[in-house]
Amino acid sequence: MPFFENTPAYRPPVSIVAQPARKVPTLQELGFRVIENIKTETILAGLLAKDKVTVKDTGCGEFVGTGKLAAWTTNSLTVDKLVAQDEDCAETFEGTILQGMLAQGHATDSDLTGTEIEKLVRVYLEGGVAKLTAEQQGVIGDLLDLALNEQVSPVVYRDALRIWMLGDKASASRDYNQTDGLRKKLLTKNAVAGSTAANGMYRGAAINFAALEATPALIDDLLQDLMDNSSDELQDIDEDQKAFYLSKSLYRLAKNRAQTVIPEDKSKFEYDKVTKKVTFDGQEVKQLKLWEQYIKADFAGGTSPHLALYTVPRNLVWATDLESDMTTAEFKYEAKTRINWWRVLFRLGAGFAYDRLVAFAI
Numbered sequence: 001m002p003f004f005e006n007t008p009a010y011r012p013p014v015s016i017v018a019q020p021a022r023k024v025p026t027l028q029e030l031g032f033r034v035i036e037n038i039k040t041e042t043i044l045a046g047l048l049a050k051d052k053v054t055v056k057d058t059g060c061g062e063f064v065g066t067g068k069l070a071a072w073t074t075n076s077l078t079v080d081k082l083v084a085q086d087e088d089c090a091e092t093f094e095g096t097i098l099q100g101m102l103a104q105g106h107a108t109d110s111d112l113t114g115t116e117i118e119k120l121v122r123v124y125l126e127g128g129v130a131k132l133t134a135e136q137q138g139v140i141g142d143l144l145d146l147a148l149n150e151q152v153s154p155v156v157y158r159d160a161l162r163i164w165m166l167g168d169k170a171s172a173s174r175d176y177n178q179t180d181g182l183r184k185k186l187l188t189k190n191a192v193a194g195s196t197a198a199n200g201m202y203r204g205a206a207i208n209f210a211a212l213e214a215t216p217a218l219i220d221d222l223l224q225d226l227m228d229n230s231s232d233e234l235q236d237i238d239e240d241q242k243a244f245y246l247s248k249s250l251y252r253l254a255k256n257r258a259q260t261v262i263p264e265d266k267s268k269f270e271y272d273k274v275t276k277k278v279t280f281d282g283q284e285v286k287q288l289k290l291w292e293q294y295i296k297a298d299f300a301g302g303t304s305p306h307l308a309l310y311t312v313p314r315n316l317v318w319a320t321d322l323e324s325d326m327t328t329a330e331f332k333y334e335a336k337t338r339i340n341w342w343r344v345l346f347r348l349g350a351g352f353a354y355d356r357l358v359a360f361a362i
Contacts (some may be wrong), residue, residue, distance in 0.1 A: 030288075032317065033317050034319075059328075094146070161295040166181050166294055186360055199355035207361050209250075220267050227358065239282040245288045247291045247306050249292060250308055268280050268281040309360045317356045319347075320348055
């Protein structure tokens with residue numbers, strides 16, 4: 001954990017410690033499909049193979065089709081404009097500045113002793129930007145830009161992932177009304193627990209977490225139910241192409257189950273100590289971080305914070321446009337007012353390509 005300590009003779013020492021960032025899975029780790037260059041809306045069109053196209057040959061005569069080789073399916077996916085922005089006094093960013101400077105200033109061990117950056121930081125901490133020369137103010141501005149980009153990018157991505165999962169345009173909260181997220185679309189596609197909708201999407205019974213905690217072996221039944229009642233199309237796909245996505249508490253139960261299972265349990269859970277991956281019947285079990293945390297914090301009481309989702313990872317779509325860049329924040333510093341402001345603009349949409357390749361329980 002890098003830190004920088006300022007020890008001028010006329011003021012108490014100031015130590016600023018960089019807090020380790022909380023791990024949020026990347027889109028690559030989650031396996032989602034990213035579709036770019038969408039300005040407003042796109043149609044996710046796909047082909048599902050059909051069968052029963054072979055009939056008895058009746059000889060010569062008029063040509064009569066015997067069936068279609070594939071059927072078209074379509075889902076509309078809309079992207080919405082989002083912005084993250086704020087402003088603050090320069091002093092507020094001292095910790096951020098230092099963390100960014102440490103990261104940028106010395107890639108090997110974060111030791112700034114004797115460097116020009118150390119001198120610049122000391123001057124800034126001891127007297128603020130007013131003590132800096134015009135040239136030094138330009139340098140500090142560049143370093144602030146680097147520091148803020150390193151800080152803003154993970155924050156905005158984490159926010160975008162939260163919205164992608166839990167957004168709802170009908171919500172009264174500005175934290176969630178940006179776009180319709182995965183949860184909203186799942187519940188819209190199948191509103192009845194314990195049923196299969198006309199679109200082929202299966203929704204299992206409501207998750208009873210208290211029962212799962214009391215009897216951990218029931219987590220096997222939850223995932224098995226999604227497998228057994230999912231569409232034929234999903235069942236016929238090879239196991240290594242499918243995955244389960246679980247909210248935090250469910251994933252914890254699944255991981256504990258996989259790590260402690262014994263042959264007598266006849267469980268399909270397995271845990272790989274090398275890759276640290278959990279599988280069920282040969283299919284990877286992934287954790288959807290943030291889902292449970294923010295439902296518990298922000299949603300009305302009685303809202304289930306749990307999710308078990310069974311699908312092909314690339315069936316889940318993260319849509320954006322090529323001009324959006326969540327890795328770069330526009331950052332400006334105004335020396336007169338000593339105010340910093342930053343802004344990130346991007347578009348975001350959530351959805352899935354095939355309804356029939358989804359089974360879930362909430």
